[in-house]
Amino acid sequence: MPIDMDSAKEEIMAFLEKKTGAKSKFYFNDFTKLFPDAKGREVKKVLTALVKEEKVEYWSSGSTTMYGMTGAGKQGGAEHED
Amino acid sequence: MAKHKTPLLDELESGPWPSFVSDVKQEAEVRAKNEKGVEYQIPVEVCEDLLGVLELSYNDGETHWKHGGIVGVFGYGGGVIGRYCDQPEMFPGVAHFHTVRVAQPTAKYYTTEFLNKIIDIWDMRGSGLTNMHGSTGDIVFLGTTTPQLEEVFYELTHDADVDLGGSGSNLRTPAACLGMSRCEYACYDAQALCYDMTMEFQDELHRPAFPYKFKFKFDACPNSCVCALARSDFSVVGIWKDEIRIDQEAVAAYVGGEFKPNAGAHSGRDWGAFDIQKEVVDLCPGKCIKYADGKLEINDKECMHCMHCINTMPRALMIGNDRGASILCGAKAPILDGPQLSSLLVPFIKVEEPFDEIKEVVENIWDWWMEEGKNRERLGETMRRMGFQKLLEVTGIKADPRHVQEPRHNPYIFWKAEDVDGPWERDVNEYRKRHQR
Numbered sequence: 001m002p003i004d005m006d007s008a009k010e011e012i013m014a015f016l017e018k019k020t021g022a023k024s025k026f027y028f029n030d031f032t033k034l035f036p037d038a039k040g041r042e043v044k045k046v047l048t049a050l051v052k053e054e055k056v057e058y059w060s061s062g063s064t065t066m067y068g069m070t071g072a073g074k075q076g077g078a079e080h081e082d
Numbered sequence: 083m084a085k086h087k088t089p090l091l092d093e094l095e096s097g098p099w100p101s102f103v104s105d106v107k108q109e110a111e112v113r114a115k116n117e118k119g120v121e122y123q124i125p126v127e128v129c130e131d132l133l134g135v136l137e138l139s140y141n142d143g144e145t146h147w148k149h150g151g152i153v154g155v156f157g158y159g160g161g162v163i164g165r166y167c168d169q170p171e172m173f174p175g176v177a178h179f180h181t182v183r184v185a186q187p188t189a190k191y192y193t194t195e196f197l198n199k200i201i202d203i204w205d206m207r208g209s210g211l212t213n214m215h216g217s218t219g220d221i222v223f224l225g226t227t228t229p230q231l232e233e234v235f236y237e238l239t240h241d242a243d244v245d246l247g248g249s250g251s252n253l254r255t256p257a258a259c260l261g262m263s264r265c266e267y268a269c270y271d272a273q274a275l276c277y278d279m280t281m282e283f284q285d286e287l288h289r290p291a292f293p294y295k296f297k298f299k300f301d302a303c304p305n306s307c308v309c310a311l312a313r314s315d316f317s318v319v320g321i322w323k324d325e326i327r328i329d330q331e332a333v334a335a336y337v338g339g340e341f342k343p344n345a346g347a348h349s350g351r352d353w354g355a356f357d358i359q360k361e362v363v364d365l366c367p368g369k370c371i372k373y374a375d376g377k378l379e380i381n382d383k384e385c386m387h388c389m390h391c392i393n394t395m396p397r398a399l400m401i402g403n404d405r406g407a408s409i410l411c412g413a414k415a416p417i418l419d420g421p422q423l424s425s426l427l428v429p430f431i432k433v434e435e436p437f438d439e440i441k442e443v444v445e446n447i448w449d450w451w452m453e454e455g456k457n458r459e460r461l462g463e464t465m466r467r468m469g470f471q472k473l474l475e476v477t478g479i480k481a482d483p484r485h486v487q488e489p490r491h492n493p494y495i496f497w498k499a500e501d502v503d504g505p506w507e508r509d510v511n512e513y514r515k516r517h518q519r
Contacts, residue, residue, distance in 0.1 A: 027457045028251065028291045040452035044291040051289075052157060058250070058290065061150035062163035062181070064458055065250030065290035068152075 003038045008046040011035075013055060016069040024073030025059045025066040084110075085127055086134030090141065106133055109210050120206050124175075124227045128209045131175030132225065135167055146173075153180055153228050155235040159290040161246025162231055182208070182223040182234055183247035185255045185280075186215055188273045189263060199242045207234045218297065219257040219308075220247035251294055253286035257314075258300040259307040267392065268302035269320030269405035270433035276300045278437055279444075292448070293455035293464075303401065304387045310410075311424040315461040316444060317410040322402030323430050325382045326391070332398035333358075333378045343394050362391050406432045409443060411473065412462030422462045425470060427477065429484045443477055450476040471496070 011034055019026070032043050047067060050056035059066045088103075095101045110129035113122065125131070135146050151164025163181040170177035184200065200221065204210060209225035216222040226234060238244050247255035256279055259265070261272035279298055280287070286296075299310035302320040310317035335341045336356055342349070343356045358378075363371045370384035371391060378398070380391075392399045409431060410424030431439055447461065450473070455464045465473050474481055499506055 027293075028452075029293065029457055032452075039449070040291060044285075044289065047291070048285075048289050051159070057152050058154055058159040059150070059152050060154065060160065060163060060250040060290075062249055063295060065159050065252065 003035055003042050003046070005046060005049065008035065008043075009050055009055075012046060012050060013069075016056070016072070025068040027064075027066055031067070084133070085130035086137060088133050088137040091133055091137050103133070106211065113210060118205075122205075123207045123230055123233070124209065124225075126175075128175040128179075128225060129211065131167075131173035132179070132209070132211075135169065135173045135176055138169065138172075147179075151180075153231060155231055155246065158235075158246060158288045160249040160252040160288060161235075163249055165225075176225065178227040179209075179225040180228065180231065182226065182231070183216065183218075183249055183255070184221040184223060184238060185245045185247040186219050186221050186257070187244070188256075188258050188276045188280075189260045190215070190219070191263070196242060196244075200238065200244070203234060203237045203242065207237070217313075218247070218254045220255050246288070248287045248295075251290040251292045252288065252296070253283050253292070254295055254297045255287070256280050256298040256300065257308050259302050261300075261302040265302065266396075267305060267320075267389070267401055269322055269401060270302055270318075270407050272300040272302035272318075272320065274435070275318065275433060275437055275440070278435070279441070282441060283444075286448075292452060294458050294460055296448075296451075296461065298444075303389065305389050305393065310413075312413050312421075314413055314424070315411060316447070317413060317424045318407045318433070318440065319410065320405065320433075321387055321408050321430065322405045324402035324404040326380050326385065326402060327400040328378055328380065329398050329400075330377060333373075333395065334376060336395045336398055337376075341395075341397055345396055362394050365390055406430050407440075409440070411447065412460075412465045414460040414462040418459070418463050419466060422466075424462075425465065425487060426484055427473065428479060429482060443479075446477045447473070 012031060015031075015034055016026075028040070028044070028047075031047060032038070032040050035043055047056060051058065054070055056067055057070045059068055084107075091103045094103045106129050110127075110133070113126050113129060116122070116126070139146050146168050148166040148168055149164070151166070153164040154160070154162045161183050163183070165179045165181060167173050167176045167179060187196075201210075201212075204212065204223050207226060207230040208223050211224040213222035213224060223234070235246065238246070256276050258272040258276035259268075261270075261274075262268040263273060276298070286292075296316070297314040298316045298318070299308050299314035300318045301308055301310040304319055304321060306312075306319060310319055332341065336343060337358050339355060343361065358373050363373050367388050367390075368381075368384040368386045370381040372379045372381075382402075392401065407430075408426060409428035411427045412422060413424040414422050428443060431443075433440070451461050451464055454468060455461070459467075470485065471481070474485070
């Protein structure tokens with residue numbers, strides 16, 4: 001079942017806001033679990049749109065990539081990126 | 083006078099082999115003199131400080147790098163790998179030392195003009211240090227600061243017409259052998275397929291959504307110059323399915339010593355006269371070559387396509403005419419369960435533009451792996467965990483004897499009712515007429 005872009009964005013942001021504090025970076029799979037009936041590629045489109053809106057940012061170790069809410073967690077400050 | 087004393091690193095220069103320490107020192111000197119008048123956008127002492135932090139790590143026996151981060155170029159989830167020094171006051175030149183991966187041109191053909199262009203960008207906006215090439219094949223730029231990332235990206239894409247490569251949980255920069263551009267063994271146009279797949283899957287290359295990395299590699303023949311079946315999750319290896327073409331006159335010329343075997347390679351010492359029995363026939367893994375009465379015969383049905391006979395006598399033997407490729411899946415380096423070679427999935431497929439059949443196989447695999455793969459699990463690991471049979475099911479490929487990797491290793495195949503002709507209903511009374519209780 002295709003997912004609605006706007007409501008999916010809200011759901012992802014609500015998930016990130018709720019979790020932030022305990023954890024600030026999430027695997028892609030954590031988001032697909034929010035939309036069990038949707039294909040992974042549809043979820044990816046929503047996340048890509050959120051990255052474009054600068055609400056979500058990537059974190060990469062070089063081998064693995066995670067997603068987080070922009071500015072959340074220690075990373076920004078620790079890297080003097082603020 | 084060097085900024086930091088590096089007695090331990092200096093030791094690395096004392097051996098007979100080339101040393102990266104000498105290279106870094108040379109670049110440090112070039113930057114300090116700046117004879118070209120480059121307007122350096124990152125600290126001039128970056129190379130000096132790189133040597134300094136490395137010496138400190140050798141002394142301390144631990145790293146002073148912090149790896150990974152949020153840095154990147156806007157909209158891209160790969161191509162940049164954050165790196166920071168945990169002693170920025172001591173080594174300000176490498177406080178930020180990010181890596182930028184640049185997609186290599188297919189088969190690594192480039193002009194000096196292109197190389198000059200990208201090196202000019204990197205001399206000005208980075209350390210000037212490169213790794214030609216990284217394991218995946220990318221041109222790797224080593225060390226720049228965060229504010230330079232977008233600048234480097236803009237200039238690479240606008241002035242040098244080249245894109246960033248893949249990193250993280252992305253499709254990695256695809257790689258191909260020289261293929262038809264130079265090689266008469268090419269069974270398909272590896273460069274065309276590599277380029278087409280790179281363009282087709284741009285989103286997968288730049289916006290990560292996989293459980294872990296995913297690599298395509300394209301070898302145009304089983305000589306495997308890019309070693310696809312050992313280095314990639316999805317290996318496409320050129321192959322033919324008809325007969326090896328034999329020129330009996332040329333065979334006689336090899337036997338008579340007129341042509342040098344292996345096209346004259348291994349000529350550093352005298353190996354004696356060419357012995358076709360010992361050097362070709364006896365070494366055939368399929369035991370399918372016979373040489374008698376001056377005639378070479380090949381039982382092609384038993385041929386394993388190892389390429390040995392063709393490589394040894396290239397003027398006498400040629401690949402067949404019915405050409406295509408085999409697709410193999412699941413190679414990976416260690417981490418979980420040790421290293422793994424690819425397993426054959428599609429024994430033979432025609433490789434023709436627009437390559438839709440191959441793309442369909444890839445997309446089916448991705449749909450399954452994205453759904454079932456655990457975080458940080460390579461395709462080869464998912465295949466082992468869930469079984470090769472599952473991979474056949476999701477790709478819609480019928481089981482084939484050529485899929486058997488190790489005969490008698492595991493004889494149990496679980497057929498589904500719909501895969502096998504019935505009948506599945508039985509009349510117990512009829513059965514009891516023939517079988518006592």
